[in-house]
Amino acid sequence: KSNELMAHSYSHLYQLPTTGLRFFTVYGSWGRPDMAPFIFTEKIINGQSIDINNNGDMWRDFTHINDIVEGIVRISDVIPRINQRWQFENSTPADSSAPYSIYNIGYGSPICLMDFIKAIENELGIEAKKNYREMQLGDVYQTYADTTAFYQATGYRPSVSVEEGIAEFVAWYRNFYNK
Structure with a gap:
């Protein structure tokens, strides 16, 4: 949030067109090794138990990641403009005159953690401990992206299903780590 506030300040002060992007639970090849998809895959392959918070709920x-990259490419052509109609008296904390936009890039539909784990198990052919x-x-119990503004700006909706994405990730993982 502080990054968004600083970016908005610069956009407002210097009329610098600024776009902020929020990514939601990114996974795929070359993903962060400290994130659940990587940790779960590694532990399941190695026969170790995985910790599941809130009993999987x-x-x-x-x-x-392919949807994130496609989203970045598409939004890079959408330049924020100064809002000439903005008036301080009628403003809300969510709007301003600055050439500034924030977009959420996510699949747009939350998936139960247990279904995600099941997709990894199915792809590995191993049941997790x-x-x-x-x-x-x-x-946090639930997080998901409201991608309405992103779709309106780009006409793009992320499309890689969890099953497709996990298949790609597991294939990459096995190849990269020779497992």
């Missing part, structure tokens, strides 16, 4: 908007835990402090 968690929902996330898993977004494949599961360690169910209570909800962890600071964790």
